[in-house]
Amino acid sequence: MPQAPDAKAAAAPVMSEEKPAPKPLKSTLNLPQTAFPMKASLPTNEPLRLAAWEKDGLYDQIRRASAGRPRYILHDGPPYANGAIHLGHALNKTLKDFVVKTRTMAGFDAPYVPGWDCHGLPIEIKVDEQLGRKKLEMDPVAVRKACREYAQKYLDLQREQFIRMGVFGRWQKPYSTMDAEYEARIAETFFHFFENGFVYKGLKPVSWCIHDRTALAEAEVEYEQHKSPSVYVRYKLTSDPATIDPALAGKPVYTVIWTTTPWTLPASLAVAFHPEMEYVAINDRAGAGDLDQLEPAVYIVAKELREKVELACQLEDSDEIPLATFPGSRLEGTTFAHPFLDRVVVGTNATYVTADQGTGAVHTAPAHGVDDFATGKRYSLPEVQYVDDAGRQMHTERFGGSTAQPYEGLSVWKSNPVIIELLKEKGALLAASEFEHSYPHCWRCHNPVIVRATEQWFIGMDTPMTAPDGTASTFRDRALAEITRVKWDPAWGQERITNMVATRPDWCISRQRIWGVPIAVFLCSKCGEPLKDAAINKRVVELFMKESADAWYIHAPEQILPAGTACACGHTDFRKEMDILDVWFESGASSHAVLDVDADTQQAAGDTDQRADLYAEGGDQHRGWFMSSLLCGIGMHNRAPYKMVATYGWTLDEQGRALSKSLGNFIDPNLVMDSLGGDIVRLWVASVDFREDVVASMPLLKRLAEEIYRKQRNTFRFLLGALREIDPAMGEERAFNPRPLTDGGDSVPFEQMQPIDQYILARAAELTKKIRAAYDAMEFHRVYHLLNEFLNSELSAFYLDVLKDRLYTYPVKFKAGNEYQRELYIARRSAQTAIYKITDALARLTAPILSFTADEVWQHIPGKSGSVHLQQFPTSEDLAPQSAYTAQLGADFEVLLQLRDSTLQSLEMFRANKNIGKSLEAVIVLNVGSSSPSRNLVERYVLALPELFNVSGVELVGIDEAHTAIETNRVSSDPKCDRCWRHVPDVGSDARYPSVCHRCVQALDAIDFPPYAATV
Ligand SMILES: [Zn+2]
Ligand SMILES: [Zn+2]
């Protein structure tokens, strides 16, 4: 509302300078009455409402009321339990709450079971920090207990904060990945993969964080700038140069490799050349310090990179034409001497070699690169790995230790300069410099990571499997096929996850930590082979179910294994695998641990499509939870676990920067709730299109609270006020009774309502249709805009404005036999009926967003009880029939409202020229020609026009023209009614009430207002 209508109307008669009416006349105006406060006080009132909801068991009431309706399952992605919530969490949970509430009110049975992700490295690291040296003396069970307590503390904290936001759900029984049953289900999911041949253990180069001493998943690696040494190193050819090209016979030949990781050189086993790329052999007339040779050295490099290498290594090659040119295939099978170790390095071919940078000859350490590893496999190179968990060079120790190397025992980073020095000493270094480049870092500790071959457990992406239609497929192809059955919103999500699945390497599921679910496999202590026995696996699952996964750390193998268990090799002694599962596997397993087993998260029993209806998380989860859930779903049930995946963007400030404490633009949603209210956070979420990156700042949230929310609230307050009045006879407050007039109530049937009331109901019906469609499409920002536009433009600026005269001045009762009085009475009830229906509809339609305020509104609507959240959305038919009549009404009002706009403009001019003070002093002179298309329309609505224009009279002048226009308005010459302030000829027509108009006489007569003298 632009202004408080009640205040204006109440104050005005007192301030009137003309002869004042007897004072009590004012008391006969039916001004809005409501206990709904103007000031929201959300920070103090919302917690009270939450307490009432909890006391009433509102969520359970909704569950019971929804029983038997079609199901809608939104499966919650578990947030990580290690801190207070931030605005991203608030966005996440509020969006989900919007979905759950809108589906519930649209007639679905939509339970919400929140969950938490509780295992994993960040918590274990925090607990490590807290325990300090004490951890060294603690057994794993005690460390796990400390981790569990830490996670539980933050689960509880976040739960309180999510509840405070007004999010409905099964908060007293959420799922948590550290529950004993959930841990058992994770193990069960793993065993399912394991028993069906998807799992293998192998030495593989993985991204390895030496700070956290663990392998990192692809999703855990981030790229940051890093300074590395850049070295060019020559490898001396030891095989016969003539086999490469006759021109090289008898010459001292080298190849040159370029690397930014000198620490990998101790593991250098091969040099890779592209088989089809052209290589050249060039002379170095500078000699490069070859004291033992008379002839200049010859270098083999890629033809395309020749000049770059000459420049970088300061080679002096005077020959334009190289000594020889040959394809890389000629170098396969050659041998070179390792630059400082007594080792043969073999020449290999590999198609990943490019001429983008370097020399075209790629130093290959199979332990330290994914491509290198593949080359090592193809050429059956030995599997060597000299770098230990802590990233130290343990070359000698592993290698038999004949000659201690100067870098022995150093971290890989510290070994770099030592190795460069060694290369120099050995005459193998051609150039060394620093190189800044984008380099993988650990997402947790932000230290640079290395690639290192380790023993890990994998799920093979190309494991053969059968599609549900019986055709042969692979795990990867099944995942790709399932992606196409899912609706992705926004649509680009499909391409993103498709590309990720198509190109991803095998899923490394092992981690070398304690806080998680162990890969509960028994390994033969003799041959190292894992036991693969479904009955034993089942025993482990049951054990975890009973004792949690701690059981793995408590019991010895022989306490778990049945007596007489033997390996295929005959051995009967086993050890436990102590690696734990990747946390992505754990949360991905929620499709089994929650959806498969929790009745509150399942589709109806008879439903053939048991997939959840919706997963909704941030757009970075395509490589995270959406991916791991997809893979676990296919592993367990050969299908994706979801029908639809929705993603939201990042939360940024107005300059497009991420919100962070260091930038000073961080927003703590808890502080917003404590200062502005939970409904303001919710309103903010509704105001943004979540599919894009969304903007948040404290000034923006304050604007939402002080402008948008306040306007909405004041409009609701006016609506509610119109539904109550003081009964003038009894002096008591009386509420609008929604029962029909014919049944002792106040509500007027649609056919008998005033056209303007019918029209606004038709508009509200249209709004209902649009809002419900927007909710169905999860376009909450559309709801937000539709709602504000309706409240501001249609209600506040138009309907409620023109309604004041009728609401305040028309009779609130009538005497039998007085037909005019009765007509006026019904006209007033007509307005209240429209307001009642609109308030009822708006409270329901806004309930998913303004969950606190809508409930407060609901409880102030006469005749309502319980919570708005137990209601269903209105249909458009609840507001107005969808008929030819209402369609015509809409068309009529389109013209009338245009006429109103021009009238208001002309009145504004009239007022500006000091002709009138208030618009009620004016008479509008409307020229509607007899052949104007509006003539008929204006005649039909002529009685409604003064109300529509908020003037005392409308005069039609029919000049014989085909146009409609406002002529010069005139000041009314009629006397002013002291009660309604209209200037009308019939003021004083009744001797009992000499200062009021005939219409106001009806209002006074109806309540037997005492007659009064003409003047005081
Ligand atoms: Zn790390
Ligand atoms: Zn064995």
Ligand SMILES: [Zn+2]
């Ligand atoms: Zn009057």
